[in-house]
Amino acid sequence: MTRYSACIEWLFADAEPLPPLPGTPEAEVPRRPARSFPERIRAAKAAGLDAVEFWSWSNKDLDAVKAALDETGLPLAGILCEPISRITDPETHPAFLDGVRASLMAALRLGAPVLIAQAGDDRAGVPRESQHAALVKVLKDAAELLKGSGVVLALEPLNDRVDHPGYYLTSTTEGLDIVDEVDRPEVKLLYDIYHSAMMGEHIEHVLDRRLDRVVHVHLADMQGRGEPGSGPLDWRTRVDWLEEHGYQGFVGLEYRPTAGTIESLAFRA
Numbered sequence: 293m294t295r296y297s298a299c300i301e302w303l304f305a306d307a308e309p310l311p312p313l314p315g316t317p318e319a320e321v322p323r324r325p326a327r328s329f330p331e332r333i334r335a336a337k338a339a340g341l342d343a344v345e346f347w348s349w350s351n352k353d354l355d356a357v358k359a360a361l362d363e364t365g366l367p368l369a370g371i372l373c374e375p376i377s378r379i380t381d382p383e384t385h386p387a388f389l390d391g392v393r394a395s396l397m398a399a400l401r402l403g404a405p406v407l408i409a410q411a412g413d414d415r416a417g418v419p420r421e422s423q424h425a426a427l428v429k430v431l432k433d434a435a436e437l438l439k440g441s442g443v444v445l446a447l448e449p450l451n452d453r454v455d456h457p458g459y460y461l462t463s464t465t466e467g468l469d470i471v472d473e474v475d476r477p478e479v480k481l482l483y484d485i486y487h488s489a490m491m492g493e494h495i496e497h498v499l500d501r502r503l504d505r506v507v508h509v510h511l512a513d514m515q516g517r518g519e520p521g522s523g524p525l526d527w528r529t530r531v532d533w534l535e536e537h538g539y540q541g542f543v544g545l546e547y548r549p550t551a552g553t554i555e556s557l558a559f560r561a
Contacts, residue, residue, distance in 0.1 A: 294531055295342040295343065295542050295543065296342055296343075296560065297342060297544040299544055300332040300345070301346050301546075302548050303336070303547075304331075304332040304335040305326050306327070329346065329356070330359065333357070333360040337364035339557060341366070344367075345368060345369040345542075347371070348371075348374055349374065349398040350374050354401060354402065357402060358401065368402050369405075369544060370405070370408055370446065371395070371406075372395070372407070373392055375387070376410050377412055378411075378460075379411060379427060380411055380412055380414070380418070380427060385426075385433070389434060389437065392445070396437065396441060399441075400441065400443065406443070407445050408482055409447050410450065410459075411447065411448075411459070413460060414460040423460060428474055431445065431476075438479075443478070444479070445480075446508050447467055447471065447482065448467075448481075448487075449463060449464050449481075450487050451486075452491075454490060455487070464488055464491075464493055464499070467481050468502050468505050480507035481505050482510065483499065484510040484511075485530050486511065486512040486546075486547075487510075489514055503537050508541055511544065511545055512545075512546055513525045517548055518548055518550045518556075519557070519559060531543060
């Protein structure tokens with residue numbers, strides 16, 4: 293059975309309306325402030341989600357987040373490796389590796405087994421093979437820092453057609469090739485169903501016999517990146533393919549609810 297992780301950057305952030313006075317127009321109904329991150333963790337637990345995840349850890353009250361995780365018993369599926377930088381450029385590597393060290397400390401504190409890493413933008417005028425080699429090199433160095441920690445660095449391909457113009461790593465196949473060249477258990481791939489579909493990829497082609505390199509999955513519909521079922525993506529076929537082929541990790545719900553979060557979760561029924 294698929295286990296879903298709520299990305300609480302977008303899910304459960306809803307500012308809920310307060311009870312209106314009789315006759316108050318809907319547009320004038322006052323709203324509560326957006327939920328805090330600990331409140332979002334509790335809301336995810338109440339909604340029956342299997343885990344939570346979020347992006348930046350450096351701008352959050354980690355003591356409060358840890359307390360909410362402990363209270364609910366929800367696992368934290370992953371966080372970003374900060375800061376995000378263009379690691380196709382060797383000059384950024386020392387700062388990136390410092391970020392790996394700091395992010396690892398946050399991951400261990402919160403019990404997150406995955407740090408999500410992005411490649412950054414393409415370097416105009418620099419051959420792709422040079423940028424590819426730079427990624428392999430820095431990820432090997434990062435693997436050394438993560439050795440023995442139980443934390444995995446997950447490299448994430450993104451689409452450059454809508455959401456991330458100029459991004460270097462748009463191909464799942466190249467991402468997997470990089471993981472294979474690094475050849476360390478501390479470095480794997482984050483497979484994002486939405487981004488892959490936006491790039492015209494088919495899951496049964498790009499992940500065939502390579503699913504074991506995938507440590508985490510993200511899901512949203514296209515276009516607009518709403519909840520599954522809000523667009524034309526054959527998301528169910530893709531999620532079923534993962535399950536049928538032995539994927540046992542979380543599927544992170546990284547979408548913008550088109551209505552309220554609770555309503556958007558109806559696809560699980």
